[in-house]
Every structure is written in C-alpha cells, then in structure tokens.
Amino acid sequence: MTSTAVAPEVTAVQTVPSFVQGAWWAPAAAADGVPVRDASTGEVLAKVSTEGLDLAAVVDYGRTVGQRELGRLTFHQRALKLKELAQFLNGRREEFYEVSFKTGATKIDSMIDIDGGIGVLFTFGSKGRRELPNSQVVVDGPMEVLSKDGSFAGEHIYTRIPGVAAQINAFNFPVWGMLEKFAPAFLAGVPTIAKPATPSGYLAAAVVRAIVESGILPEGSLQLVSGPARTLLDALDYRDLMAFTGSASTANALKSHPNVVTGGVRFTSETDSLNAAILGPDAVPGTPEFDAFIKSVVTEMTVKAGQKCTSIRRTIVPQELVSDVVSAVGARINERVVLGDPRAEGVTMGALASLEQLADVRAAVHSMLDAGGELAYGTLDSPSVTRADGTVGVVEDGAFMSPLLLSWADAETQEVHSREAFGPVSSVIGYRHLDDAVRLAALGSGSLVATVCTNDPAIAQALVTGIAAHHGRVLMLNREDARTSTGHGSPVPHLVHGGPGRAGGGEELGGIRSVLHHMQRTAIQGSPNMLTAVTGVWHSGADRNFTLESEGVHPFRKSLGELRIGDAFRSELRQVTLEDITAFANTTGDTFYAHTNQEAAAANPFFPGIVAHGYLQLSWAAGLFVEPAPGPVLANYGLENLRFTTPLAAGDSFRVVLTAKKITPRETDEYGEVAWDAVLTNQHDETVATYDVLTLVAK
Incomplete structure (x- = not known):
C-alpha cells in the first residue's frame, strides 16, 4: 500500500485524517468538525470531519485499483500478507496502547481490542493457507452428474464479489472491529472501506497509519474514512457489501436505503443485544460453577466499562438464588474493581467512551428504574475515581460511571427485556424452572450470545437446545472449562459472531465462512473438461x-x-x-x-x-x-x-x-x-x- 502524502499526526488542533485513493486526506483548515475528547479528562484531542470528501470516488478507487491489485494474488498469497501484517502490528502494540488509554480503555481492555484484532489477522492468515486452495476459486461440494453418459455436469463455485466491502464499525472496539471485518474481506480479495465511529476513530487511524507505513498491503485494498459517511450507500450497488456494527435504529435506517432495498447491496448488521447468562439450579453457592458465573457477570459488567455488544445484560438465575447472586456480584466488584483513569496504576475499569455515551446510559437506567427496576448495587451519582496522577476524586469532565446491578420484582417487565443500557449495567431476574429460564432468555428477541452455567449434562442439554435458535453463540460454563474458556463476551475468529432478531440477523467471523460472505456462489454447468478448466480441479470424466x-x-x-x-x-x-x-x-x-x-x-x-x-x-x-x-x-x-x-x-x-x-x-x-x-x-x-x-x- 503506497501513500502520496505523509500522515499528519493527530493533535489537539488537527482533524483525524482519512486514507483514501492511496493518500492521506484532511478537509480544509476552515472546515467545521466534531470535537473528540479524552474519555477520562475531557481534553479535546482532535476534530472529525469529511467535509469535501468525494465518497463516490473512494468507492470507484476500491472497485478499480483495489480489485485489480488484490486480483493478482491467490488466497495463499493474501493469507501470507495477513500474517506479515499481524507480525508488523504486533511490534507496534505499545504505541497503540498509549492512544487507546485516551478512549477510556484499561490495559486489559486495550489488549482485548488491539491484541484481539491482530490475533484475527494471524488466524485468517493461518486458515487461509490451511483451508483454502492456492488459487482464486473455491469449489463448493461435489460434482453433480446431469447426463447419463457423464458428458454434462454441474457444481457450485465461489468467486469474489466485484465491488468493495464498506465496513461501518462501532466506537467500543476501534481496532478489533476494523480488523475482524477487514481480514476475511482481504482474504476473499475484496477491497475494504473502513469507517470507524467518531469517539474512538483516532485509534483506528493510528493503526491504519502503521499499516500504510508497513507497505505490506496491495494498493487500494484498505481505505479509511474518518468522519461522517452519510452518502456512502448512495455510491454502492449490487457489486458491493456493507457490514454494519452499531445501534438497531441506525441499522434499520441503512437497511431501508433504496440501494439496499432495490439496488442489491449486500447488507449485514450486528446491533443491540440483550445477552443473557443463565445459572443452572445445581450451581448453588459453594460450587465451582457459582463462582465461575459470578466472575463472568462482573467481568462482562466492567471490561470496556460494559461497552460491549456481547456484555451480559440479563443475569437469569433461580428465584431462590437471586439474593445470593446480588451479594456475590457486589462483593466481587468491591474486591476487584478500581474505577479511574486507565493511565493510573491499579485501575481496572476505565471511563465510558464519551460524555454523550454516559448520558445515554444514565437515561437508559432511569427508564429501567421508572419501569420497576431497583438498584441492587451501585449508584448513579458521579463516582469518585483515581486520576492519572494518583489522586482520588470526582472528575466532572470524565465519562465515569459506577457499575450497576438492577433487580426486578417482576421478571416479566418489558423494559428489562427490551432496553439496553450500553455500559457497566446488568439486571438480575429470577426464574422458577428450566422452561421459565428458556422463555425469559427468548424475551430478548434475539441475542448475540448466552451463557449456560451448570455441571449437570441434562440441564445443559435442556437449556442450550431451548435457547440456541434465539442466539448466535452459546457458551457452556462449568468447572471443567472455567479456567480455559475464552469467556462469554469474547468472540473468536474461528466461530460465528452475530445473532438473530434484534441482534441484527447478521453473521461475521466463523473462519472461512466469513470469507465466503464476500464471495458469490455460482452454479456452473458444462462438460467435465470445462469444469476442470474453470476450477483447476480434475473432474471425473475429464481428459x-x-x-x-x-x-x-x-x-x-x-x-x-x-x-x-x-x-x-x-x-x-x-x-x-x-x-x-x-x-x-x-x-x-x-x-x-x-x-x-x-x-x-x-x-x-x-x-x-x-x-x-x-x-x-x-x-x-x-x-x-x-x-x-x-x-x-x-x-x-x-x-x-x-x-x-x-x-x-x-x-x-x-x-x-x-x-x-x-x-x-x-x-x-x-x-x-x-x-x-x-x-x-x-x-x-x-x-x-x-x-x-x-x-x-x-x-
């Protein structure tokens, strides 16, 4: 990947740059922009604007230059470039961590985002060489003989779509969210246009700057739009794909665009998700399962300050164990969680991404309290936090929030199953029997992930088969995998990430499955010799x-x-x-x-x-x-x-x-x-x- 200009450093008076058409781009100095602030201090870091950016030209560049350059490579050659890029970025992690702290992310949060994103590159670099041919066509299934003498046959192949993959990412994972979408698109041979969210887009820009400096990627294979891209869908057509991560309301607006409804743009989304964790009736206090469950709930409440699409929003437990769970969660938070600036020693939970995000979460919690929820742990008051200099106190311009656990007298209350507070917030609700637990989980109307915590195989079988169709992933947690599990909230590149219903109905990752999402499956028919010529695989009956x-x-x-x-x-x-x-x-x-x-x-x-x-x-x-x-x-x-x-x-x-x-x-x-x-x-x-x-x- 080449650049015709040096990437400007992001400072307090500059605009976060875009990387488009092989060069770094920024609007005119006089252009208005949205200010971006340090999540912990409120300091203005930069502004974000795309005023004057020709998005149609960006798309055309991807379709022409990006398609041409990626088309020169086989799957294996692309996979090797992903591995090379992962190794390069691995050596730059520390500088990314320093930028990540400004988003409110702790060192652990940053590792999940940055190391996790780099890990996706490694995974697809490996899978591409092990599971795909060293060619540009994927054969799907066996040949189907269509004539008695075998002279006419058919089968299915995958070839890359001829356009671009426009990828709109959320603010909570500016690195992982970008790279987990980019890697399978690149491996398929489809150019990426990445559009990060405004509050943390400067971190995505820092990573793209390093990618450009590496010179590893073919020209046109990755472009970055830093700022609003409201007209991007106007430039897309049936050749292209849009992958969106964010709110359901925004996803619905995008899905209603004429180019999606009638123009054939492939659209996939990952949106709101009221994920559940279900505690089995056998997992009582004192069992390894109860301890693992409490640890998981607290982890998902506090990692990334609860700003994860996979966080546990509904903690579903036997009715008789509600008070035990509330007490155990509160005790673990008191023991383990230190709220403050991520740059301060000992801090384990940072700020929300912005003051706007803090206001949204507080508003959601107030709505839930008005609907009948009660604060079982935590406070909505501005918390006292550890500042970067080690002092403790309230930071008025910091987006800090105490972890909150809500309880509900009525488990049927609609608000707990329909309102997501996208922060360090979870609700505990009680169930009477297993069928009741399955029903409560399904009231979320489709989720990304659920956890079933039990050491009883019969209970696991009943719960998992009961809720599986409502979820994209189900984690079974017990004493055998409590230490080795990647966790409720951690999608892995080998397995699908996505979910039905309010979770968006989309699907990302899942190993080579996600590569095929960027390809067209086509039925081809002809003689065995012609099938052999197209696929590069000898077919029975060919010469x-x-x-x-x-x-x-x-x-x-x-x-x-x-x-x-x-x-x-x-x-x-x-x-x-x-x-x-x-x-x-x-x-x-x-x-x-x-x-x-x-x-x-x-x-x-x-x-x-x-x-x-x-x-x-x-x-x-x-x-x-x-x-x-x-x-x-x-x-x-x-x-x-x-x-x-x-x-x-x-x-x-x-x-x-x-x-x-x-x-x-x-x-x-x-x-x-x-x-x-x-x-x-x-x-x-x-x-x-x-x-x-x-x-x-x-x-």
Whole structure:
C-alpha cells in the first residue's frame, strides 16, 4: 500500500485524517468538525470531519485499483500478507496502547481490542493457507452428474464479489472491529472501506497509519474514512457489501436505503443485544460453577466499562438464588474493581467512551428504574475515581460511571427485556424452572450470545437446545472449562459472531465462512473438461494423460512444476487370493468373519463369501501405483473421501487408476500438496473403491 502524502499526526488542533485513493486526506483548515475528547479528562484531542470528501470516488478507487491489485494474488498469497501484517502490528502494540488509554480503555481492555484484532489477522492468515486452495476459486461440494453418459455436469463455485466491502464499525472496539471485518474481506480479495465511529476513530487511524507505513498491503485494498459517511450507500450497488456494527435504529435506517432495498447491496448488521447468562439450579453457592458465573457477570459488567455488544445484560438465575447472586456480584466488584483513569496504576475499569455515551446510559437506567427496576448495587451519582496522577476524586469532565446491578420484582417487565443500557449495567431476574429460564432468555428477541452455567449434562442439554435458535453463540460454563474458556463476551475468529432478531440477523467471523460472505456462489454447468478448466480441479470424466509402466514418465517421477492436472497412471490387474486374505487377517488380527469364515460370509447379504479387507485393498493399490525410487514425492499424508463400493472376493482381480486431481503449491516451502483421485475397479470394470491420496511433492 503506497501513500502520496505523509500522515499528519493527530493533535489537539488537527482533524483525524482519512486514507483514501492511496493518500492521506484532511478537509480544509476552515472546515467545521466534531470535537473528540479524552474519555477520562475531557481534553479535546482532535476534530472529525469529511467535509469535501468525494465518497463516490473512494468507492470507484476500491472497485478499480483495489480489485485489480488484490486480483493478482491467490488466497495463499493474501493469507501470507495477513500474517506479515499481524507480525508488523504486533511490534507496534505499545504505541497503540498509549492512544487507546485516551478512549477510556484499561490495559486489559486495550489488549482485548488491539491484541484481539491482530490475533484475527494471524488466524485468517493461518486458515487461509490451511483451508483454502492456492488459487482464486473455491469449489463448493461435489460434482453433480446431469447426463447419463457423464458428458454434462454441474457444481457450485465461489468467486469474489466485484465491488468493495464498506465496513461501518462501532466506537467500543476501534481496532478489533476494523480488523475482524477487514481480514476475511482481504482474504476473499475484496477491497475494504473502513469507517470507524467518531469517539474512538483516532485509534483506528493510528493503526491504519502503521499499516500504510508497513507497505505490506496491495494498493487500494484498505481505505479509511474518518468522519461522517452519510452518502456512502448512495455510491454502492449490487457489486458491493456493507457490514454494519452499531445501534438497531441506525441499522434499520441503512437497511431501508433504496440501494439496499432495490439496488442489491449486500447488507449485514450486528446491533443491540440483550445477552443473557443463565445459572443452572445445581450451581448453588459453594460450587465451582457459582463462582465461575459470578466472575463472568462482573467481568462482562466492567471490561470496556460494559461497552460491549456481547456484555451480559440479563443475569437469569433461580428465584431462590437471586439474593445470593446480588451479594456475590457486589462483593466481587468491591474486591476487584478500581474505577479511574486507565493511565493510573491499579485501575481496572476505565471511563465510558464519551460524555454523550454516559448520558445515554444514565437515561437508559432511569427508564429501567421508572419501569420497576431497583438498584441492587451501585449508584448513579458521579463516582469518585483515581486520576492519572494518583489522586482520588470526582472528575466532572470524565465519562465515569459506577457499575450497576438492577433487580426486578417482576421478571416479566418489558423494559428489562427490551432496553439496553450500553455500559457497566446488568439486571438480575429470577426464574422458577428450566422452561421459565428458556422463555425469559427468548424475551430478548434475539441475542448475540448466552451463557449456560451448570455441571449437570441434562440441564445443559435442556437449556442450550431451548435457547440456541434465539442466539448466535452459546457458551457452556462449568468447572471443567472455567479456567480455559475464552469467556462469554469474547468472540473468536474461528466461530460465528452475530445473532438473530434484534441482534441484527447478521453473521461475521466463523473462519472461512466469513470469507465466503464476500464471495458469490455460482452454479456452473458444462462438460467435465470445462469444469476442470474453470476450477483447476480434475473432474471425473475429464481428459487424462495416461502413463503406463512401460512408457513415459510415471506421474510420481514428476516434480510439482512438471506435474499437470489430469496426469494419470493405470496399473495392471492383480489377482486376489484366499492365501493373501488369510495372511492379512492373521498378521493384523482383523479376523472379522467376512474375511475368515466362508459360511458366515456367504450368509451376509453384502458378501458373496470370503472377501478381501478394505485396508488390504488400499495396501495392494499402493503397491500397484507407488514408484519406489526416491523422487519428487516426499510423503503420503493421508486419505480423504474413502468409500468401499463392491467387495473383492478370492479369485477376483482389480486395478487402480490414479489421476492428479488438485495441485496446491506452498508459497513459502519447496514443496506442495497433490491430491490424487484413486479408483479401484475389478475385472468387470465395476468400481471397488474410491478415495483421494494426499501427497507432498517437491517443487
């Protein structure tokens, strides 16, 4: 990624810059802007404005330059760049932490955001090389034969969408939120336009500045819009994707845009979520489960000052344990939580992102109290906090708030299931029985995540199956995983993040699933030769380039650079003898009656009598196709898709046909993987077994 200008430093009198069309951009000095303040002190850090920015040109640049440059790379090459970028950013974390403190985030909060975001890059860098081909097309599922003679067939493929991925991120995770959307889009080959939220966008800009300085990314693959982007959707069409994280009201406004409703823009959202944590009736005080549950509730109330879309908003516990839970939560907060400026020693919970956010949370809590909630722990008064210099007192311009725990006499009260206070706030509500707990959880109308805390498998089964369809993720917490669990509020890149209903109905992450979200699945039809040409994977019925033992070069003697899709080997017939079958049975100990007892085998509807072991057939087949001398084939590392279809009886004969099906060079090694299509047929040309042989072959 190149830049035609040096990124200006963000100071108290400057505007947070955008990075668009390969250069850093800022509005004219006289342009109005929204002030951005230090969350703990109220100090004005910068202003944010996009006055004069041509968003249509930004989109066009992504569609042209970004698409062109990313299109030069395979999945593996993009994955390696993600790994390289992760390593680079890993070395710059400390400077990002210093900026992050200004958002009100503690060191732990910053690690979750910054290290978590970098970790997503590492994960997709690894998964891209392990789970995707070293090409630009993904084959989805097996070939479907559409004609009797096999000359016409079809299957599904994924190719990247031809536009941009416009990504609107929330204020609470300016780094993780940006990188968790960017990584799968980049791996798919789709350029990103990142639009961070105003209160913390300066941290996202600092990370993008480092990314630009690294020079790792292809030109046009990442652009940053720092400030309002109200006309961005006007420039998008069916070629593009918009991924939004934020409030449900904003998501609904975006979803109603004509370019989404009728223009075909792919839109996914992750919005409000009244996540629940359910304590099983077996998890009483004194059990490891009760302790783990209390720890989880307090953690989710206080990490990022409760400003997490995955925080526990509804703590659902047996009615008889409500007072125990309230007391335990309060005791743990008193013992563990120190509220203050993140730059002060010993502080464990920082400020909310802004004074505006503080006002919104207080207003939500007042609404809940008016609806019947009671303050079971905490106060709405301005708290006394530890300042950066170590002194203690109230900071009028700081966005600090005490952790609050609300209790409800009536668990049915609508406000507790419909109003989210996006801060250090949770509500405790009691249930009477398991069905009641499931029903209360479902009243959230769709959530990102829920926790079920129990050590009773039957209770876990009842609760999880009862609530799963209302949630995008369910964490089962007990004594076995309490220490190793990543936690209720921590999405991991391997698993999906999103949820139904009020949670937005979208889906992010989930490993390679999220890469495919940025691609179009297309059904293709044609002859096996044409399917092979498009996908780069040999299809049954396509042409083969046969080599017999007596002529030419055995495919196993070809290096990766010489081997071609469709190179094949056909062996001579080998006869199966009863002596061979008996010897294999006695040597291995596999004396299953079908291989040793003629009368019992003949009585089996699948066998004509004594038959050869399936694994004996594989061993014989290897003896028929393996080239024994040292050569390019370095190792056999497995079999896939093995099926035995026709038994081989004593006296039968069989041969093997081996075809180079898929060739995957490794970008960083002197070898690659080759998948060989193996077919065993008997003397009547009936298929005996089919499978893929996986080998490592030198370049």
